[in-house]
Amino acid sequence: MNCNEIIFSKKILLKEGALYKIFPASIEISGNHIHKVTKLSLESYQESLSKEKHLKKVTIHDFGDRLITPSFINSHTHIAMNFFRSFFNTNSKPNNLIEDIFYKAESLLTPSDVRAFSRIGAFENILNGNGLIWDHYYYGEEIAKACLETGIGAVIAPTLQDISGPGVAICRKMLDETYKIHSNHLYENSGIYAAFGPHATDTVSESLWKEILEGSKELNIPIHAHIAQSYEEINRIYKKHKTTPIQFLNSLGILKNPSSNLFIHGIYLNKKDFKLLQSKNNALVFCPFSQMIFQFPANIIDWYKNKLKWFVATDCVASNDSMNLQKELKMVSGFPSLQNTFSNHLNLIEKYTQKNKTLFLKEKSNIKKIQIKFADSSFLLNKVFEGPGTFHNHFKAGIIQQGALANLNIWDLNHPSMWPSDNIPRNLSMGDTTGAIYNMMICGKWISNNGNFIQSILESDIYKMSLKEANDRLRYLLKKI
Known part of the structure; x- marks a missing residue:
């Protein structure tokens, strides 16, 4: 060589x-x-x-x-969703951000819109030092083309939905595009790879999950999916299957996928879920600022205590307005200290007794041990370097x-x-x-x-051309909504 x-x-x-x-x-x-x-x-x-x-x-x-x-590696993005910056103001606080706002606008997107918006999103990632992204969105081939045009590396997971959501009508097309991206040598030579992208447990049928699992095994590429990300999701899964989203996937054999699973958000998890996720082929992704906007942050201290594999990402600008991974790492570093803020033992302030003092100091000492680990630079950098960078079987x-x-x-x-x-x-x-x-x-x-x-x-x-087209397409899209 x-x-x-x-x-x-x-x-x-x-x-x-x-x-x-x-x-x-x-x-x-x-x-x-x-x-x-x-x-x-x-x-x-x-x-x-x-x-x-x-x-x-x-x-x-x-x-x-x-x-x-x-x-840096941004292990969960939707780079075409930057156009949602035009939608929000201080009063926009829907019950379910994804279903109440995202779906309505996304149903009007054309493939060319996605390609144009994706180029701007790719440039934003590059300017934040992100050389590779794991992207999950509709019209995956258009995203792959945008990544090729801008020069960014990517793992593209075309969004798959067959129960609900804007992707239902194009579900088979997105499945075909997954295979096409995987087999395209031009993409591979440019650092662009494929993953299967089931949207979530409540928007993908059992039969499609099983088909995705077989495809993942066949191509030896990961599954990249949102899991346990909203109350509505866990409520639907429990009503239908009398179990949690993670346990539902386990019943389908997904958690034993030898080609690995990248599960995003994991906000609603219980002890049994943690145990099931401990396999080395499963990893969670924490998007702190995004989660604070559309739900609330997952408890990564539980992830850590249960020895789960996990990475850090930004998610889309629609829910945190930034592709800067460094600010996400700072949030991770300070996360354990929030336990002090919400500790029941802060009633020490109200009632200063020896018992309260002893309990407070003990809990504070235990939290400090976790704080030291979470503030370790190598621990943090691994979440945006080698951790996600060695999770796909076709590259590192x-x-x-x-x-x-x-x-x-x-x-x-x-x-x-x-x-x-x-x-x-x-x-x-x-x-x-x-x-x-x-x-x-x-x-x-x-x-x-x-x-x-x-x-x-x-x-x-290329940037000037991309900006002009994105501006033109956004103006037209906003007129349709």
Whole structure:
């Protein structure tokens, strides 16, 4: 396998055991993958760089003291749903955001609308340092085309519904599109892959769930679905099957799927559900700010205590207005402290007794142990790097190692958001540092110009064309609603 280019930096974020650490190193790129990673000492750095420059066999990039990390992975998005920003105001608080607002507008979308809106959503992800997304929406092939046009990597799950929702009429078409995306080598070479996308347990029939399971096994690709995300869902499933959404899926054999399941939200789970989800092939996705808007946040402390695999994502801008994963990580980090806020033992303030004091301090001590874990930078970064990046059986990403997709962020450590740079993992997990992105590589291709990351994208012809079409289509869509 021939190397196309070699990237050098004195500061590359590599995984060592469970920790992310900084090393001088070189990264050899071959096609859309990382071919080789070589750790260097500061002493051997210049020697190795000079040797490769002298050989003149491949393109050399010397980023010196600039930081190189994997690109972030946004493990649950609906990038075409950015148009919903036009719908909300301070008074829009429906009982069920998905059914009361989303469905009505989505029933009017055309495939070309989805492609146009998806391009803008893809650019928004790129500008937030996300090199790969797991997207779930109607007209999956149009989303795949939008991702190809913008350069972002993706796992596309065309939304499947056959009981209710805007996707019922196009359900078979979306199932066919899943197979087409999977078999398209142009997509695969550009870092675009497929997953099966059943919408939710109450919008997909038993027969379709079983068909999806067989397809997932056949293609060896994941199932990506919303699970236990609303009261209405669990109420419908209980009335029909006398069980929870998770236990319903277990009865169909879904939880034993060898090709893995990515379950989104998991807000309503009980102890039996936790036990069933403990298989390594099942993972949950937490979208904190989104969940606070359309329901309430899932209890990720229970996820942690029950040793469940879970990742962090943004969901759609319709329910949190941002594709910035760093703000989601900060919410995760502070989540355990909310237990103190709502603790019954805060009646210590009302009645200061020795018993209340002892109970309060004991509970506070127990919570502190979880707080320390949740605030650990490597723990947080894994939720948006290697965790979701190694969950699909056809690729690995989110890590700088041989065989992984060449998805890299280059960071300017002189940017004020990265200063001081003596604890880089914490800067990345707890900061707002996307303004410090110097350049970005996705699937072996540079996305912008060095040092002009944002403006070179916004001033590109593809972005200007995408923005104009999206604006035109949105104006027309709003007239129809």
